[in-house]
Amino acid sequence: MRFRHRAAAGFATLLLPLAGLVGLASPAQAATNATASFAKTSDWGTGFGGQWTIKNTGTSSIGSWTVEWDFPSGTSVTSAWDADVTNSGTHWTAKNKSYNGTLAPGASVSFGFNGAGPGSPSNCKLNGDSCDGTTVPGDAAPSAPGTPTASGITDTSVKLNWSAATDDKGVKNYDVLRDGSKVATVTGTSYTDSGLTAGTDYSYTVQARDTADQTGPVSGAVKVHTTGGGTTPPPTGGDKVKLGYFTEWGIYGRNYNVKNLVTSGSAAKITHINYAFGNVTNGQCAIGDSYADYDKAFTADQSVSGVADTWDQPLRGNFNQLRELKAKYPNLKVIWSFGGWTWSGGFAQAAANPTAFAQSCYNLVEDPRWADVFDGIDIDWEYPNACGLSCDTSGAAAFKNVMSALRAKFGSKALVTAAVTADGSAGGKIEAADYAGAAQSVDWYNVMTYDFFGAWDAKGPTAPHSPLTSYSGIPKDGFTTADAMAKYKAAGVPASKLLIGIGFYGRGWTGVTQDAPGGTATGPAAGTYEQGIEDYKVLKTSCPANGTVAGTAYAHCGSNWWSYDTPATIASKMTWAKNQGLGGAFFWEFSGDTSNGELVSAINSGLS
Incomplete structure (x- = not known):
């Protein structure tokens, strides 16, 4: 392949909230005016997702907000949304966007980010004043349950079993995910999913929820193919x-x-x-x-x-x-x-x-x-x-x-x-x-x-x-x-x-005077994304084919010469x-x- 990659920053979020830690306040009214709390929403080993929630606990509107915190060395924000996040060394600052700075009494707003590293925020401030957390520090999220096993597979149902997760304060229940979407919450370590379609592939994972309602990492996935139903007819063309x-x-x-x-x-x-x-x-x-x-x-x-x-x-x-x-x-x-x-x-x-x-x-x-x-x-x-x-x-x-x-x-x-x-x-x-x-x-x-x-x-x-x-x-x-x-x-x-x-796509030259292949050129023809190359969808109208050679079409338009299928x-x-x-x-x-x-x-x- 001749076209290649483009990089972009960002890490995925995986639904997996961990304990939040801090809330914030203004100096005169302390935490009675506003709080902010943090929660980890995902963790994939080398990185994590985080969310701050700012709530107006006072009796008058807040016109803007700024959240500050420190990360330990080696932990950083890699991308963020619904806030402008900057840093000076290990000190991080998040300011509201133009559309979410105003908070009426009792209202709240959240912004999220993806991070790298293992650390958690500390020394947080809201609008320059001290923190007053609304979540309990140190309450760890549950571990991942074991990868489910599937049994009793029928045309429309499957039974799933998994080994239990662990948690410092106890596991309350488990979310069962089918193809990434929650289909049930159960207290035990088994579940029978029904109402499925015969002859269809499904993927199941499980995640635990603790007594603080935090969910832990998602388990490994088990793939299930229901019986019966045959399969959807393959596209025409036999086995090609x-x-x-x-x-x-x-x-x-x-x-x-x-x-x-x-x-x-x-x-x-x-x-x-x-x-x-x-x-x-x-x-x-x-x-x-x-x-x-x-x-x-x-x-x-x-x-x-x-x-x-x-x-x-x-x-x-x-x-x-x-x-x-x-x-x-x-x-x-x-x-x-x-x-x-x-x-x-x-x-x-x-x-x-x-x-x-x-x-x-x-x-x-x-x-x-x-x-x-x-x-x-x-x-x-x-x-x-x-x-x-x-x-x-x-x-x-x-x-x-x-x-x-x-x-x-x-x-x-x-x-x-x-x-x-x-x-x-x-x-x-x-x-x-x-x-x-x-x-x-x-x-x-x-x-x-x-x-x-x-x-x-x-x-x-x-x-x-x-x-x-x-x-x-x-x-x-x-x-x-x-x-x-x-x-x-x-x-x-x-x-x-x-x-x-x-x-x-086609490849082409410019400065060409000869219709047939074998002509001389002065360089690559102009292309939308790269010189010397252009999509078929463009060439079919900008330079229609007017000949074929060796089973491939070519076109001579003005001083440009292109070949394409x-x-x-x-x-x-x-x-x-x-x-x-x-x-x-x-x-x-x-x-x-x-x-x-x-x-x-x-x-x-x-x-x-």
């Missing part, structure tokens, strides 16, 4: 894989949300989604963009369910939207992809200890907050034992070792896949690693059969970036889809484990893929398509 990449950063400048998969009709025409990207750093799988992944609150009109996120729900962000999408399309599988062009440099350290790397990936993908969202893991290493953004020297066996370790850890039921090079040239990247050996551990390879040619060669020659076959004048032999697939099959990779790749060229590529016995197709990425998903439709129809 139809996979699209959804980029975590697409929700920013592109304003492309998971809901767009529904409104475009694309979700009903695919079988799998690769969520891109998780990071690979320090030999481990890591979060790519925590704000986009699990913290961003989507409004009702942006949400798959049509319901707005709340600040304190257990899971937000793209992960929750994908959960809602899977509820709407039960057969749709979601795979978390790690690496990509920008983050492939981390694989060298991962390959030095594949078992530890696989364990870290498993821990992240199967995190109980979102374990039900993901059906497996995808590795996008560009490129094993070869050069991409940087050069890797891990050795020919490194890729096989990594994929073998991932399969061993994730087991036979999870999907384990990889995006791989399409360099079919003699002595090229396919020959640099043991792809045939690694194929024994993967469900399929996404062969990146695009980006063969582009304006990184600023003066040309102009050439289609995704040629299906060779043609007279091609700039480099072996840089075609057919060559790549033939080389993988000759090495021993089954055709059924190879997916053809389609780019939902259209519904017609996709149809021919899908026919070729079926004739070759390939496992299906994938594409990079959804937001390049039209609002009605015409390229996704072409892939779906072509594989039917």
